[in-house]
Amino acid sequence: MSTSIHVSxxxxxxxxxxxxxxxxxSFWRRTxxxxxIAVATVRSLVQLTxxxxxxxxxxxxxxxxxxxxxxxxxxxxxxxxxxSRAKKVPxxxxxxxxxxxxxxxxxLGLVVALGIFxxxxxxxxxxxxMMIGNAMTASAVALNRLGDEVSESRAxxxxxxxxxxTAREAAAPFVRRALRSGTIALIDSTKTTGLIFFPGTxxxxxxxxxxxxxxVRLQLILLYALLGSTAIAALIATGLAYxxxxxxxxxxxxxx
Amino acid sequence: MLFELRDVSLARGDRKVLxxxxxxxxxxxxxxxxxxxxxKSTLLRLLNRLADPDSGTIAYRDRPLAEYDPLTLRRExxxxxxxxxxxxxxxxxxxxxxxGLAGKELDPKRCLGLAGLGAEFAERxxxxxxxxxxxxxxxxxxxxxxxxxxxxxEPTSALDHGARDxxxxxxxxxxGELDISLIVVSHxxxxxxxxxxxxxxxxxxxxxxxxxxxxxxx
Numbered sequence: 001m002s003t004s005i006h007v008s009x010x011x012x013x014x015x016x017x018x019x020x021x022x023x024x025x026s027f028w029r030r031t032x033x034x035x036x037i038a039v040a041t042v043r044s045l046v047q048l049t050x051x052x053x054x055x056x057x058x059x060x061x062x063x064x065x066x067x068x069x070x071x072x073x074x075x076x077x078x079x080x081x082x083x084s085r086a087k088k089v090p091x092x093x094x095x096x097x098x099x100x101x102x103x104x105x106x107x108l109g110l111v112v113a114l115g116i117f118x119x120x121x122x123x124x125x126x127x128x129x130m131m132i133g134n135a136m137t138a139s140a141v142a143l144n145r146l147g148d149e150v151s152e153s154r155a156x157x158x159x160x161x162x163x164x165x166t167a168r169e170a171a172a173p174f175v176r177r178a179l180r181s182g183t184i185a186l187i188d189s190t191k192t193t194g195l196i197f198f199p200g201t202x203x204x205x206x207x208x209x210x211x212x213x214x215x216v217r218l219q220l221i222l223l224y225a226l227l228g229s230t231a232i233a234a235l236i237a238t239g240l241a242y243x244x245x246x247x248x249x250x251x252x253x254x255x256x
Numbered sequence: 257m258l259f260e261l262r263d264v265s266l267a268r269g270d271r272k273v274l275x276x277x278x279x280x281x282x283x284x285x286x287x288x289x290x291x292x293x294x295x296k297s298t299l300l301r302l303l304n305r306l307a308d309p310d311s312g313t314i315a316y317r318d319r320p321l322a323e324y325d326p327l328t329l330r331r332e333x334x335x336x337x338x339x340x341x342x343x344x345x346x347x348x349x350x351x352x353x354x355x356g357l358a359g360k361e362l363d364p365k366r367c368l369g370l371a372g373l374g375a376e377f378a379e380r381x382x383x384x385x386x387x388x389x390x391x392x393x394x395x396x397x398x399x400x401x402x403x404x405x406x407x408x409x410e411p412t413s414a415l416d417h418g419a420r421d422x423x424x425x426x427x428x429x430x431x432g433e434l435d436i437s438l439i440v441v442s443h444x445x446x447x448x449x450x451x452x453x454x455x456x457x458x459x460x461x462x463x464x465x466x467x468x469x470x471x472x473x474x
Contacts, residue, residue: 159342159394161306163330163353163398163401164329164331169357173343173344249305249308250327251306254307
């Protein structure tokens with residue numbers, strides 16, 4: 001399944017016509033997003049070009065240590081990005097970091113151990129990036145929901161604490177809902193995949209000239225691995241983060 | 257002595273909610289009265305360690321509150337919050353949850369009866385109860401833990417006069433039937449007269465008076 005195609009810078013530049021179209025729509029309908037569209041375009045160009053060269057270097061060096069460094073950096077940036085979505089959760093960084101790290105390590109470890117992929121940079125870098133990216137989104141959504149749930153339900157949580165329930169027991173219904181909202185988007189999109197949208201890996205492989213059956217099988221492997229990594233990340237992030245709302249004496253903290 | 261508060265202070269940001277509060281609360285029925293914002297509810301929350309003071313000490317039965325395991329304490333000193341807040345499910349599942357936490361056998365009919373609800377309420381979904389019924393279900397749930405002290409935060413504030421009178425009658429009856437102490441927060445001195453023998457009167461976070469009812473309310 002190793003087919004390669006060459007994409008010229010001219011082709012990329014031509015695709016900017018569609019960005020111009022998006023900016024024109026924004027200007028015409030006054031959604032005031034032209035600035036954001038410009039920033040998004042420049043950032044995607046710079047970031048993807050940089051990561052492209054970085055991946056090229058890592059592939060050429062062909063050592064597992066550089067892969068680990070790259071994935072660790074992605075985990076840290078993922079946790080920082082997700083934290084900005086979980087502002088109502090005190091000290092959300094550590095739960096997110098631990099959740100992302102364990103999700104990436106366990107899912108990559110499993111796909112290698114099961115013999116699905118070889119432990120080489122060519123597989124670990126793109127697959128790891130996908131796992132971390134999706135795990136980040138899922139845990140950010142979960143913690144965002146957890147923050148909303150807890151701040152809206154202070155009275156209910158305290159009423160349960162007042163009966164002598166532990167923080168874990170009092171928070172359980174809210175942690176459950178947060179976990180659910182973090183994982184449900186991918187589950188739903190997995191249900192409709194192939195019917196309503198074609199996932200990215202499959203599209204990429206088809207464009208690169210792969211056999212459709214190969215494209216589908218690889219896509220299925222990645223979707224199944226993603227279900228695992230998002231569930232693990234959201235489970236760990238919510239399971240650790242709820243504790244930060246409570247004191248050791250099982251009191252709900254006052255948050256400013 | 258049930259509770260002994262010495263120089264208890266608590267601030268929220270720049271505001272002193274409780275300002276060097278000292279008071280003795282005896283077994284029996286005590287009212288905590290004062291205008292809204294005077295620190296009554298906060299004081300109540302300190303008594304079962306839903307919050308801790310910034311400074312000062314509180315003793316329960318001559319032992320510092322900080323020495324009690326908060327979970328054990330809350331099952332013995334049970335707080336019924338101002339607004340009803342039941343767990344999803346039936347009234348009975350709420351009672352069973354509370355009894356289970358306290359390690360008590362549940363007699364739903366008895367708990368409901370003490371709170372002035374008929375046995376038929378056991379199977380009712382809490383989402384379909386009126387506010388007055390929810391308030392009673394909260395009371396029944398607290399009683400399912402067989403507490404030694406009931407802390408009641410404005411137990412009738414959300415109710416009309418008829419429902420208020422009924423809850424007050426229930427609380428008075430409870431005092432007669434169970435060996436239980438009541439500490440009732442109320443903004444209404446008349447309600448304090450109907451329910452309590454002693455009172456602590458707060459004003460702007462300070463103790464204005466403390467002792468026998470009429471002296472404290474005068």
